[in-house]
Amino acid sequence: MQQQAQQIIQMREVSKFFGSFQALNSVSIDVQLGERVVVCGPSGSGKSTLIRCINQLEIHDSGSIVIDGTTLDGSKQSLRAIHANVGMVFQQFNLFPHLTVLENLTLGPVRSGQQSKSQAQELAMNYLERVRIPEQANKYPAQLSGGQQQRVAIARSLCMEPKIMLFDEPTSALDPEMINEVLDVMVELAESGMTMVCVTHEMGFARRVADKMVFMDFGAIVEMSDTAKFFEAPESERCQEFLQQILPH
Amino acid sequence: MLRASLLLLVLLVLTGCSGDWGWYVVDPTTKKGMTNLRFLISGLYYTVLLSVTAIVISIVLGLLVALPGLSKNRFLRGFNRVYVELVRAVPILVMILWVYYGMPQLLNITITVFWAGVIALALSDSAFEAEIFRAGIQSIDKGQYEASHTVALNYVDTMRFIILPQAIRRILPALGNQLVYMLKMSSLVSVIGMQELTRKANELVVTEYRPLEIYTVLLLEYLVLILIVSAGVRWLERRLQTTDRST
Numbered sequence: 001m002q003q004q005a006q007q008i009i010q011m012r013e014v015s016k017f018f019g020s021f022q023a024l025n026s027v028s029i030d031v032q033l034g035e036r037v038v039v040c041g042p043s044g045s046g047k048s049t050l051i052r053c054i055n056q057l058e059i060h061d062s063g064s065i066v067i068d069g070t071t072l073d074g075s076k077q078s079l080r081a082i083h084a085n086v087g088m089v090f091q092q093f094n095l096f097p098h099l100t101v102l103e104n105l106t107l108g109p110v111r112s113g114q115q116s117k118s119q120a121q122e123l124a125m126n127y128l129e130r131v132r133i134p135e136q137a138n139k140y141p142a143q144l145s146g147g148q149q150q151r152v153a154i155a156r157s158l159c160m161e162p163k164i165m166l167f168d169e170p171t172s173a174l175d176p177e178m179i180n181e182v183l184d185v186m187v188e189l190a191e192s193g194m195t196m197v198c199v200t201h202e203m204g205f206a207r208r209v210a211d212k213m214v215f216m217d218f219g220a221i222v223e224m225s226d227t228a229k230f231f232e233a234p235e236s237e238r239c240q241e242f243l244q245q246i247l248p249h
Numbered sequence: 250m251l252r253a254s255l256l257l258l259v260l261l262v263l264t265g266c267s268g269d270w271g272w273y274v275v276d277p278t279t280k281k282g283m284t285n286l287r288f289l290i291s292g293l294y295y296t297v298l299l300s301v302t303a304i305v306i307s308i309v310l311g312l313l314v315a316l317p318g319l320s321k322n323r324f325l326r327g328f329n330r331v332y333v334e335l336v337r338a339v340p341i342l343v344m345i346l347w348v349y350y351g352m353p354q355l356l357n358i359t360i361t362v363f364w365a366g367v368i369a370l371a372l373s374d375s376a377f378e379a380e381i382f383r384a385g386i387q388s389i390d391k392g393q394y395e396a397s398h399t400v401a402l403n404y405v406d407t408m409r410f411i412i413l414p415q416a417i418r419r420i421l422p423a424l425g426n427q428l429v430y431m432l433k434m435s436s437l438v439s440v441i442g443m444q445e446l447t448r449k450a451n452e453l454v455v456t457e458y459r460p461l462e463i464y465t466v467l468l469l470e471y472l473v474l475i476l477i478v479s480a481g482v483r484w485l486e487r488r489l490q491t492t493d494r495s496t
Contacts, residue, residue: 057395083401094392098414107410108400153396160400 006033014063023049025219038206041216087157091169095141127155147178167198292449303370311378336376345369366438385416425482
């Protein structure tokens with residue numbers, strides 16, 4: 001274990017507006033290298049916006065975000081910092097439907113000049129084995145189940161060899177029987193030491209892997225604490241209510 | 250379809266044996282008829298060459314006009330609107346006349362009939378191609394751009410590898426339509442003397458004075474040509490569908 005924790009994500013008083021609607025209200029959060037953070041909260045509370053700001057799918061209106069020492073300001077350098085550090089998995093998978101699984105995995109690494117085609121293919125097959133679907137390499141996304149598609153999406157992100165993985169409700173679009181195969185892969189990823197920021201309602205998963213829990217409401221962080229404390233003794237009333245509503249009875 | 254049109258031809262020939270038809274002008278069993286028929290069909294080369302050249306240019310031009318229309322920048326979007334509205338408002342025949350007789354004077358150049366026809370047809374069509382591309386690109390889910398961003402693709406690569414291949418599959422029927430339209434509109438280039446199908450027919454009518462038979466052959470020439478193109482586009486659609494089993 002590293003003695004001195006390295007801060008890989010630093011958000012300071014970040015705000016984001018959609019028109020007159022404030023999606024993020026002065027949010028500050030730090031993530032250490034190797035840390036696993038789970039973000040939860042009611043829908044519309046700004047969870048997705050928070051992680052989408054980290055890779056600049058949404059551009060924040062004020063405050064600062066620093067990724068691995070680079071301030072995100074829309075410059076080419078900050079774009080490079082995002083591409084080199086941050087992978088993302090979406091609720092709707094967003095695989096490229098006209099490309100095979102293998103092509104989905106290799107296009108980014110090859111076009112960004114990171115790897116040669118054969119290197120990229122070898123790496124892609126490694127990651128497909130890690131998400132347990134190497135036999136699907138030459139199929140098209142539509143020929144796979146939802147759970148398999150999401151595992152391909154995870155492998156696609158990993159092929160870029162990021163230091164941080166962002167997950168935006170990765171199991172919310174899945175049929176119940178497919179949720180576990182995706183969560184298993186995510187647990188393995190967490191155990192391998194990947195820095196992860198996950199927006200999810202899977203509280204069993206959160207308890208198992210999260211170092212830090214974040215509860216958001218109305219665009220602000222209401223509660224942020226380590227996992228054990230979060231589940232056993234949440235401080236705010238809103239967080240207690242939320243947990244009561246979503247935890248199994 | 251092809252069989253039906255051949256049947257129609259045979260029927261017309263048979264009816265021509267009685268009544269006022271004078272099929273002798275294009276009767277392939279006689280030497281003169283065969284020469285006339287060859288003369289009519291010889292226009293096919295320029296009709297196809299003109300249409301294909303024009304459609305290729307207009308697709309490229311249409312794409313280049315469509316992309317600014319999808320920009321967040323309002324000046325780029327404004328350029329797209331102005332281009333589409335202006336070009337779309339010019340009748341094709343007027344465009345042909347202007348490009349052939351007007352433009353050389355304006356730019357102090359000489360232009361061949363062929364290139365005047367290509368430019369006029371390509372310009373006219375590009376406004377429509379631009380709108381087709383814009384609609385096709387806009388139909389692609391936002392998530393595809395976001396996923397491209399997360400795997401470090403730049404704008405050009407995102408368009409080239411992710412957005413356009415999917416958009417083109419969706420707009421293929423519309424692009425096929427435009428090619429058919431182009432083949433038909435190429436007949437207008439006959440007015441500036443382009444030696445294509447319609448011009449050949451006109452010239453033969455003047456010497457033979459059998460407009461009914463000659464224009465009927467002309468009509469069938471376009472019919473067969475366009476049926477072949479339609480079949481080709483449908484074949485391409487099917488082929489692309491089997492490599493893309495997305496829903």
